[in-house]
Amino acid sequence: MADFKINIVADLESLKDKVSAARAAEKIRISLCMGNGCLAAGAGEVYDALKESLEKHGVATKSDLFDEGVKDNINYTHTGCQGMCQHGPLLQIDPENNSDKGITYMKVTVDDVDEIVEKTIMNGEVIERLLHKDANGVSYKNYKDIPFYQLQTFVTMKDCGRINPHDIREYIGIGGYLGLANALKSTPADVIKTMTDSGLKGRGGGGFPTGVKWNFCAKETAPKKYVVCNGDEGDPGAFMDDAIMDGSPQSILEGMRIAGFAIGADEGWIYVRAEYPHAVKSLGKAIEEAREYGLLGDNILGSGMKFDIHIKEGAGAFVCGEETALLASIEGKRGMPRPKPPFPAHSGLFGKPTIINNVETFANVPKIMLLGADVFKQNGVEGSYGTKTFSITGDIVNSGLIEVPMGTKMSDIVYKIGGGVLNNAKLKAVQVGGPSGGCVPADKADVSMDYDSVKAVGAIVGSGGLVVMSETACMVDVAKYFMTFTQSESCGKCTMCREGTKRMLEILTKICDGRGEDGDIETLEELAKAVSDGSLCALGKTAPNPVLSTLRYFRSEYEAHIYDKKCPAGKCTAFKKYHIIPDKCKGCSACARKCPVGAISGELKKPFVIDSEKCIKCGVCAATCKFGAIEF
């Protein structure tokens, strides 16, 4: 059980001071990243090994944050995602609780732990080998100096890799719940005003102003209302919400409670996809702790406010991230969107007024309530204030999770933070906004990453997925990839999306398979327009975006596939042909004898030829030829 209950704001403040003092007294804080990326890279084993090694070497570690009796006052703990997932597991060693003096190790393995304990922890020596080295061979002792981090601005992700997410006291120690305290001291109307003034827009994809949404709901007079947090995060390759839920769960709970106060709700639901077991666990633990400390339940912080939160594990359908489908799913119904209006703010969960916001949106709220709208607005640009998390994947040097002020140039994200295109290849395009977004071509790479500018180039900020593509990407194939995703995720309710995505995929597949015909592009365009105009929910309405944007910028690639029967990027195998390089062929006939369809002919000792009409591209010939004379 909790050491004590937080009954009034003063309790919160005194606990904060106590935690700060305890942390300040720590000689060394060792934080292993246990975010999903690092766990996948073996952080679980490293955690145990390091613990064992510390014991073996007689390094006493604190058993609890407030355990000060330990000789060296060393705290060995774990955190949520520290950002550079690609180089995990990440280990941060901060002497005297000062991260500026810290040492950041990457790609730590079980074999490294003894050395880390002996050299770094016991003797303060830096192990050069475990530091991050950039492409130019420069190595960095402290993560803060790495350009990847240096160019970012952390707000919602600030605490994520820096505190133990399973200890509410650490969150309180860095100012957690003071935002809520501020809110409770003012009025719901003031809170909504601050939110509206901040200009925060929903981070779940729609970009709707959060304060305005809350205001709609606050105006409803129903006695029962709900606050729902959308943690479905179904975009392939997106994992920022997971990182926040796992690494900073209390910030979401705090944001939801502030929302509850603003609209007059006493109950909250967090919808998390079941494929995020760590986030579910972390949130569950956080709710439990908040209840124990009196930060959930009756009379929160002595204000008389009542609030509790439940978790609903979703079955992981993309469409369940759509708010009306999500609400249906919490209600135990089939996760199918329904037409709006009525909007959830008027009639939502169980027919009651409900606000539903994204994880990252909620994570911004405590900061705004703590520091004020003006501080929030210091980041970002007109119409798009604050920071935004993005996940960068694809052909990029530093893939991972980042947070930057809105309005950052896309090229800065790709080249400066992301370290450029993999293998120094040329950038072709970036798919922005996941399957609902669009492809931004390289010549538009300096687009400012704000809602309006991104929309103007035919994409959407969406939830912040960035897929970087080099010259080797075929844009028809890319459109096909995203259409495959949306068509399989369509809920099937409305005709346009259900049948339209299926037929668009059919045509894209046909084009990639070399069976494209005159008229296909026109049908595709007609379909794309009708589906985006005519679908019921945003899944269908935005499903054609990858097709429309690739047609807008890369139409000639479609035409090359259809009319010249060529894939300019050399990606679509249908257009590839096996052929024999005459200079290399010795005329041994080995290939001709192996070909299952008799497509190879020739005279012995003279170069053979492959009849591409007959060839079924099985590749047996190429594998047979001892002289490397057969190419694909």
Added chain:
Amino acid sequence: MSGTIIINNQPVAFDKEKSLLEVITNAGIDLHTLCYNKQLAPFGACRMCIVENEKGMLMTACTTAPADGMNIKTHTPRVNRIRKMALELVLGNHPSECQTCDKSGHCRLQDAANAYGVDKIRFKKPEKDPKVDNLGPSLIRDNNKCVLCGNCVRVCEEIQGVKAINFAGRGSNSKIACAFDVPLSESTCINCGQCLAVCPTGAITPLDQTWKVKEAIADENKLVVFQFAPSVRAALTEEYGIENAPKAMAKATTALKMMGVDYVFDTNWSADLTIWEEATEFLGRVAKGERLPLFTSCCPAWIKYCEEFYPEFLNNLSTCKSPQGMLSAYVKKYLADDLNLDLGDKKIFMVSVMPCTAKKYEASRKQLVTKDGEPETDVVLTSQEIIKLFREYGFNLADLAETPMDNPLSQHTGGGVIFGVSGGVAEAVVRYAFNDGAVVEACRGTQELKEIDLDYKGIPVKVAIVNGMDNAGKLLDAIKSGEKEYTIIEVMCCRGGCIGGGGQPVPNEMAQRELRKDTIYDADYLAALKNPADNPDVKAIYERHLGEPNSHAAHEILHTSYEPRDKVTGQWSKD
């Protein structure tokens, strides 16, 4: 809310319409929608009702509430493009077998495709799914023809409270199915056919058994006997534009005789008989104060629903067979005797024509068999099927001569004919036991629930009349919780009563049902006798065979029993 909306540049006043689509329809514009049904919650799936406002915003009219000052256009190039594409996409998945489809001529998809001039289908049709659900006693469900409008799912849940069918699968693999993908006959489906009534396409049709009837007529060894339910005459007047119900029946009799049918009787006669039995049973229970409230038992869909979901009330059901069951049982046992027929090797083949798909299922109930274990009713044809048969024979009923129906099982009173509407059975009971044949206005109308207070020899009698299975379920819950108390409850599964049965011609909306209701009350008005107690041909059979109502002999052929069923599979629990 009321106000004015500009539709296609013309001001249109609206008053109580719930959706913009209703306003548009009432203004005389048909958008050829597929997923809209006035009695169901709007769904917004077919996208055919999309309209554009003056700002270029698109909205589905079915899900938009009308508001004063709206300004919309229903047929801009943009919305027409969407509709045409929606139809092309649907047809790309549709077998397009209109010539051989049961629904041809009444199909909303056919109608829409035609109206919007869909002239090409650029998409390859998928392989047909050979799995058609035709194993049950009453309905055929062919998902190949389904456009996933969800009407059937919603009617089954919202109006009938059964939830036998739902969406299964996702995206383009979506389909309508029972839980665990079992056939309807292995589900809780009560065979009401209301799904069929709201299906815009031929995906749900009545199980066609006309071939069996044709075979029987051709069979020398079969004496083919027909009976006609009250509501079928309302379907026939509607279909053929015949003046009134008695005329329609006289013409139908001509048609059947031309086809070679031996006897044509009237279920109205056995409806009168039902009242003799049921009213007697009721008054007996009132006198003893036991097994009350009494529930009527003429609706087989209601019987199955009660067996599945409310077995605790089975003891309260009247043990009377339905009028169909009574007539069939009587014919098989006594007809030869009554008419002095020497049947020799001939067997009686009993066909009943019903407004109802559930009657097909009723005929298959294990309790409704003769002493030799044969079904009392051999085949049930729906109104839709009899009309189809007449078409095959080339009859335009309106032009046929009139032939009286056969004696002695056709004469009836107004009390028998009104069985076709919700409130009819209750009114007939009142006429028999309380007021000697007077009209009871309080029983009339298609409201979901009607309540009437009566007095029987100083004992207060509280009558409830409910239609729509979900309404009945709610009423049963209220009785269970003690919130409501009644003495007798008439339950009809279909909204409006049997005139809206699943076997009736489509469209089968409340608007049609209202007209059919008028036809039925009109027939009551035309009937010489009003009180079932005055039916001489019913009196006669008691004198000749049965003694008195509820006698042992009467019980033997006119009463039946019920058994609880599994709530999930719908099968008899004991079997």
